[in-house]
Amino acid sequence: MNKKRKIADILVNIWMRIGLYLLLSIPVFIVIGLFWKAGPLLKSQSLANLLFSSRWSPMKGEFGFLPFIFSSAYVTVLAFLLSAPLCLFAAIYLTQFSKQRLLNFMLPVIDILAGIPSVVYGVWGILVIVPLVSDGIAPFFGTSSSGYSLLAGGTVLAVMCIPYMLNMLIEVFHTIPVGMKEASLSLGATSWEMVKHVILRKGFPGIISAFGLGISKAFGETIAVLMVVGNTLNISLSPLKPGYPLPALIANNYGEMMSIPDYDSALMFAALLLFVVILIINLFFRYFIHKGEKV
Numbered sequence: 699m700n701k702k703r704k705i706a707d708i709l710v711n712i713w714m715r716i717g718l719y720l721l722l723s724i725p726v727f728i729v730i731g732l733f734w735k736a737g738p739l740l741k742s743q744s745l746a747n748l749l750f751s752s753r754w755s756p757m758k759g760e761f762g763f764l765p766f767i768f769s770s771a772y773v774t775v776l777a778f779l780l781s782a783p784l785c786l787f788a789a790i791y792l793t794q795f796s797k798q799r800l801l802n803f804m805l806p807v808i809d810i811l812a813g814i815p816s817v818v819y820g821v822w823g824i825l826v827i828v829p830l831v832s833d834g835i836a837p838f839f840g841t842s843s844s845g846y847s848l849l850a851g852g853t854v855l856a857v858m859c860i861p862y863m864l865n866m867l868i869e870v871f872h873t874i875p876v877g878m879k880e881a882s883l884s885l886g887a888t889s890w891e892m893v894k895h896v897i898l899r900k901g902f903p904g905i906i907s908a909f910g911l912g913i914s915k916a917f918g919e920t921i922a923v924l925m926v927v928g929n930t931l932n933i934s935l936s937p938l939k940p941g942y943p944l945p946a947l948i949a950n951n952y953g954e955m956m957s958i959p960d961y962d963s964a965l966m967f968a969a970l971l972l973f974v975v976i977l978i979i980n981l982f983f984r985y986f987i988h989k990g991e992k993v
Contacts, residue, residue: 706821708921724818725973726760728973729973730876730972731819732966732967732969732970732973733970735962735963736962736963736964736966736967736970737918737963738921738977739761739960739966739967740963740967741962742759742960743761747762748761748762748967749764749767750764751763751764752764752765752931752933755958756930756958756961756964757958759959759960760969761833761960761964761969763967763968764933765931765932765933765941765982766942766943766944766947766968767942767944767971768933768941769848769932769941769944769973770917770921770940770943770944770945770975771847773851773852773853773855773916773919773923773927773935773941773943774852774913774916774917775852775853775913775990776848776849776851776853776855776857777851777852777853777856777859777912778856778858778859778913778916779852780852780856781855781857781859781860781863781912782863782909783862783919784856785859785860785863785867785908785912786867786905788864789864789867789868789870789871790803790871790893790897791866792799792895792940793871793872794871794879794889794893795889795975801868802876804877805868807967808861808864808865808868808983809820809858810863812861812862812865813991816887816919816920816921817859817921817922819854819857819858819922820854820921820922820923820924820925821925821928822854823850823853823854823922824925824926827845827850827854827926828844828845828846828850828885828926829844829845831843831845831846831847831849831850831938832845833845833919835849836938836982838921839938841862841938843938843939844928844940845941846926846927846928846929846940847926847927847928847937847938847939847941848927848936848937848938848939848940848941848959849937849938850924850926850927850928851922851923851927851928851941851943852937854922854923854926855916855919855922855923856916858915858919858922859912859916860917862908862911862915863908863909863911863912863913863923864954866904866907866908866911867901867905867908869904870901870904870905870907870908871897871901871904873901873904874896874897874900874901876945878900879895879896880929882895882896884932885916892982895977903987904911905988906983906986907983907987908985909983910959910979910980910982910983910984913979913983914976914979914980917975917979918950918972918976919945919971920945920946920948921949923943923946924943924945924946924950925962926951927940927941927942927943928940928941928942929942929946929950930942936938937949944968944971944972947965947968948968948969948972950967953968958962
């Protein structure tokens, strides 16, 4: 009997290790594949020229990715600024101040929002956000806009990020021991002081994780942004101007790549850029999580 148990333990251990190594190998193989496909472009042009040039003319062999990188970063920052404070305060209210009935009602609503296809969010952006930007926000600031803009893309992305971030924040705040909150209140702290000094401090690593997930989700989103952002090469600090994020570049042009030299490599390089940036974002937030756990 003991022999059978040892054999079963060995087999289970082997399968678990195989599964772990397979999971770890997936991103490695993705990077290798993208780097191999982007190799011809990296050999013919310098990395600095690809990253910091604004000239995009595939027919002439000019591939400057700066407008695409700028648009991706701009839309992501807008989405984060619009969604992060809303999710944080909503999670605090739902877990610390609201009645249990409201929380029980909101949880399935959040799950439904997370399950809606991105193309539906894109259609909603075209029907609601684009007209709001063109007919409301732009005239308010004394300018004109078609509505297809970085602001529209950032707003749609913010709405898409809310269910993911909010769900994680609610779970984080639920893990904080009730005794810590009660001890704070018993010492004379107000409800807001308890939230500030106990909930936020104790949940800081989880809050950073939720924000990191939201930013990664926003940076890599494709269809919804593609439908409302305008898809125009542009480097402007005005959120009312159109943009052209990296995911939209890949989605819009992948079918045309075979007829233009190095276009295939350029799009693979764009995908490699997306992967590397998301990896950097996750490492950046992982560092803050590590620092927060030491506090």
